[in-house]
Amino acid sequence: MMGVLRLCIFAFMSLASFAVNADESLTLNDDILGLIVFKASVSDPSSQLSSWNQDDDTPCSWKFITCNLVTRRVTRISLEGINLSGKIGRGLEKLQSLKVLSLANNNFTGFINPELSLLTNLEQLNLSQNSFSGRIPGSLMNPGSIKFLDLSRNLLSGPVPEELFRNCLLLRSLSLSGNNLEGPIPSSLSNCKTLNHLNLSNNRFSGNPVFESGIWTLIRIRTLDLSHNWLSGAIPNGVFALHDLKQLALNGNQFSATLPSDIGLCPHLKTLDLSNNLFIETVPESFHALSSLSFLNLANNKLTGEFPQWIGSLTSLEYLDFSGNGLTGILPESIGGLTSLTYLSLSDNSLSGTIPLSLDLSTKLSVISLSGNKFNGSIPDGLFDLGFEQIDFSRNELTGSIPPGSSKLFESLQSLDLSENHLTGDIPAEIGLNSKLRYLNLSWNNFQTRMPPEFGYFQNLTVLDLRNGAFQGSIPKELCDSGSLGILQLDGNSFTGSIPDEIGNCSSLYLLSISHNNLSGTIPRSMSQLKKLKILKLEYNQLSGEIPPELGELENLLAVNVSYNRLQGTLPSGGIFQSLEPSSLVGNLGICSPLLKGPCKLNVPKPIVVNPLPHENQNGRHSGDDESDVPSNSMQRHHFLSVSAVIAILAAVMISIGVLVISLLNISARRRLTFVDNALESCSSSSRSGASLSMGKLVWFDSKTNPNISCMENPESFLRKENEIGSGVFGTVYKASIGNGDRNVVTIKNLVVSNMIQYPEDFDREVRVLGKLRHPNLVSLKGYYWTPKLQLLVTDYVPNGSLQSKLHERSPSSPPLSWLNRFKILQGTAKGLAHLHHSFCPPIVHYNIKPNNILLGENLNPKISDFGLTRVLSKLDKHVMSNRFQSALGYVAPEMACQSLRVNEKCDVYGFGVLILEIVTGKRPIEYGEDNVLILNEQVKVMLEEGNVLECVDESMGEYPEEEVLPVLKLALVCTSQIPSSRPSMAEVVQILQVIKTPVPCRMESY
Incomplete structure (x- = not known):
């Protein structure tokens, strides 16, 4: 009996064990099944x-x-x-x-x-x-x-x-x-x-x-x-009962009123960033209790009152930034007690007094900026014994000489700015030992000394600015030994002697400015080795002889000024020298140029008369020809019209072929669009059982605008003819009000869909990428509306219309654009394009830069529209592509018509170059006459070669600075090079425009 019982128990336990194993196997299979199903949906x-x-x-x-x-x-x-x-x-x-x-x-x-x-x-x-x-x-x-x-x-x-x-x-x-x-x-x-x-x-x-x-x-x-949001309002006292708080970041918002004093009750706080807000009044004294604080940033607020004298009690501080406020008073000696400090910026306040001697106790300091204050006295010698990477004491009232510095400084210093002070005395020879120094600015001081030859020892120096520093003597021939200089500015000093031949060793120079000195002798031929040079300023010196003809080989030159010297003879035959303006040449002994009145003094045979049409050299004049043989204006016009006639014939043939091809494409596209519409309608009706297509997906990015949702439920109500304000390749644009107030006025673009509709999630993803783009020169995308048959993009409404209306559709009562506004539009457009090209990977290419797509906001601030739409409509067919080319004749880069060439952001650079020409001349890129076709790009080239390019400048804008207009036109021709690799990047274009306007490249604005 016991044996039977034992057998039953054993059988039961075996069955139980089997059941457990089966359940475990089942759960394990669930894990495998779940992971395999997940893997199947993953690339x-x-x-x-x-x-x-x-x-x-x-x-x-x-x-x-x-x-x-x-x-x-x-x-x-x-x-x-x-x-x-x-x-x-x-x-x-x-x-x-x-x-x-x-x-x-x-x-x-x-x-x-x-x-x-x-x-x-x-x-x-x-x-x-x-x-x-x-x-x-x-x-x-x-x-x-x-x-x-x-x-x-x-x-x-x-x-x-x-x-x-x-x-x-x-x-x-x-x-x-x-x-x-x-x-x-x-x-x-x-x-x-x-x-x-x-x-x-x-x-x-x-x-x-x-x-x-x-x-x-x-x-x-x-x-x-909570940094970098749109939070606002005051932060009252009593909210910071956060005993464990270690890091608090509220920077980049719009908080206002006074700083909350009870932040000082957070004993463990190590990081506090309240910068870039609207806080006012003084820094609360309770902050001195933050003994654990290592990072304190209150920059760019509206704080006032005296600089906190208790700052030395924050002995753990490593980073301190109070810049961009209105603080007054002096720096306390106790600031030297911050022995852990590595970064100190107090720039752009109203601080006064001397720089505390105790600062040299902060031995870990790496960056110090006291610029834009009222500090006086001398620079403490001990500071230059520390291992700084950046020193900026500019725009103060400092006196005395520059301290010699120590080996520790020489091994670390990368940037030194002592400009706009009252410094005097010799420049320490030891300064040349700064092996890592890249930026040196000693301008606007009163040194009354010679430039030390040790400046040539800098191995990495890219910017040297000594303007108006009261420097004397000759320019050291060792200056360019390193070959790394990109910017050399020596204007407004008392340099004498000749320009050293060794200047040709500065192979990286793109800005050379030595104007307003007492230099003599000839311009060295070695300057022709400066292949990267863009701007050359030699005016107001005593230079003599002829301008070396080799300088005509510098293809990158955008601006040259040699006025008020003792130069004579012929100009170089190449480069920009044949198109220099009188203001760049006047005040010399006798430079031979048809643009200058007065004597022409030659030390050589009569100058070669350069044929403005080099391809007709067989009929040109030679150097020995009489002045009576120089072609008259009528002859020049005759040659120009001949070229125009040839261009007209070729253009007419190409346009005829293009119209035929585009017509065929349009017929094919219309048939395909009809088929697609019918197919979509059929699919929609079968899947939705007759549901309204207007009931789609509304996505809103901009929380500042409060849309009237009831209005947006029927977006077709906005798409009426009376609301239409424009149309383009990608669709028709309407003005709409989606709420009360001007802030709720928007533009709605009804996108043209020329192929099968994308999946809504793909459309959503691409549009959201565009929705993240925020730049002062880009039109902001507020949201979108999607159904299978209707896609709408909602963007900011820009009140002043387009550049097209200001340039070509202006009413007689409307004033023309001034040069100041035209240059502003060029700069803003360049910055917007540079942001698209250089802030995203891969770059966002516009493909359609023209005046219709440059909208003008308040104060004529330009905003680029229609950017990135090729991402949204990625399946553009030949109908849309051909329409785009047809609507942008003259703006389209040549490589876009050749399928074998890779198209990249350089096609936008080409379009921007054409836009420059259009803004400066007021003419369209292609104009049709009765018997010819004038292509603006080619016309400007010819006039530049003839030396009368300023005749094509739009007369309606009144007076303009020739020294700005001419290099801008040159930049346009570089941008419209037929070879994409020869065009500059948009980042380089931004830099060049900044140099042309105010040649201080070290303080250029970012794009």
Whole structure:
């Protein structure tokens, strides 16, 4: 009987063990199935997931997978930075033991899958540094188990749902930074009582977080970053009962009123950044209690009152920036007690007194900027014994001489600016030992000494500015020994002797300015070795002889001024010398130029009369020809008309062929569009059962504008003829009011769709990229509306119309654009294009730069429109492409018509060059006469060769500075080079325009 009982017990235990094993096998299969389904929706170009094999019994040996050693269930998936892409589909919800999921630093797109909320044991979720878009699912934290959530640096938009934080009692760390999130910070955030780290920076959150959210009740918070949002209002005292707070960043907002004094009650605070706001009045004295503070930035506010004398009590400070305020008073000697300080900037205040001698006790200082104050006295010798990288004492009232410095300084200093003071005495010879020095500015002082030859010892110096420094003697021949100089400015001194032949060793120079000195002798022929030179200024000296003909080989020269010297003879036959203006040549003994009146003195045979049409040399004049043989104006005009006739014939043939091709393409495109429309209508009606196509998706990026949602439910109501304000290749533009007030006036572009419609998520992703673009010279994208048959882009309304209307459609009562405004439009447009080309990878190329796409805002500030639309309509067919070329005749770069050439951002540079010519001349790029076609680009080239290029300048703008207009025209011809690689980048164009306007390149504006 006992044996039977034992047998029954053994059988029961065996069955139980089988059941457990079967259940365990089932759960393991769930993990494998979930991971394989997830992998199927992911693109893995590097085969990083090749070890994920559905035939395996367990996923625990798979790469990037971690399992529980006991249950063998998957607990961790770490797929950071392995170049995965695609969307998060289904599958992951099967992994019910998963605690950590990290997909950071990949290329995932689409919406965040709300089914991730089914992972009931998930503790860490990291989806940062991807391209997820859309709104954050309100259910994402429903399980209540999440402790770490990072959704930063994506394309997420819209407000953060209140329900997201309904169950966040375990949340320790939250980062939503670097998205397009907007609206107020949710008040439900106050439920996250255990939150230690919160980062909402670089979004568009608005309102006052003090009154609208519960952030200040999170008493366990350690790091709080709300920087670079649209937050505003005052921060009253009494909100900083945050005993554990270590880092606080509110910079880059619009906070106002006084600084909250109770920040001083945060004893553990190490980082405090309140810069770039609107705070007023004095720095609260309670800040002196922040004994742990290592980083303090209050720059660019409206603070006033005396500089805090208690600053020396913050002995842990490493970074201190009070620049851009209105602080007064003196610096206390106690500032030298900040022995850990590495960065000090107090520039652009109204501080006075002497620079404290005690500062030399801050032996770790690397950067010091005291510029733009009223400091007087001498520079403390001890400061130049420290290992600085940057010193800026410019725009003060300092006197005395420059300290000699120590070997520690020589090994580290990269930038030294002592300009606009009252410094005197010799320049220390030791200064030449600064091996890393790249920028040296001693201008506008009163040294009354010679330039030391040790300046030639600088191995890396790129900018040397000694203007108006009262320097005497000769220019050292050793100056260019390093060959690294890019900018050399010696104007307004008392230099004597000749320009050294060794100047040709400055092979990197692009700006050479030695005007207003007492230099004599001839211009050295070695200058012809300066192949990068763009600007040459030698006016107001005693230079004699002829200008070396070799200088005509400098193809990059944009501006030359040799006026008021003792020069004579012929001008170089190449480069820009045949088109120099009288103002650049006057005041010499006798330079031979048809543009100058007065004697022509020659030390050589009569000058060669350069034929303005070099391809007709067989009929040209030679150097020995009589002056009576020089072609008259009528003969020159005759030659020019002959060329025009040839151009007209060729252009007419090309235009005829183009019209025929475009007509055929249009017929084909119309047939295809009809077919597509019919197909879409059929698909829509069958899938939606007759639902209205107007009920689409409305996405709004701009929280500052409050759209009338009821109006936007029927966007077709805006698309009426009376609202139309323009049309282009990509669609028709309408003006619309979506609320009350001027701020709610927008433009709506009805996009032309010429091929199969893209998926809405792809359209959404590309438009959101454009929505992130923010620049003063770009039209801001506010939002979009999408249905399968209707796509609308909503942008800022720019009140002053387009550049086209100001240049070519101006009414007689409307004043013409002045040169000042034209140059401003050129500079702004260049900066906008440079931002598109150089701030994004890959660059955003416009492809259609012309006056219609340059809108003019307040004070005629230019704003580029229609940028990036080729990203949205990526499947442009030949119909749209041919229409684009047809609507932009004269602006299109030659490589865009040749399929064998690679098209890049240089095609925008070409279009910008044509735009320059159009703005300066007031003419269209192609003009049709009765018997000829005038191509503006070619016409300006010919007139430049003839030396009368300023005759093509628009007379309506009145007076203009020739020294600016001429190099601008030269820049236009460089930009319109037929070879793309010969055109400058837009960043270089921005720099050149800045140099032309105010030749101080070291202080150029950024694009």
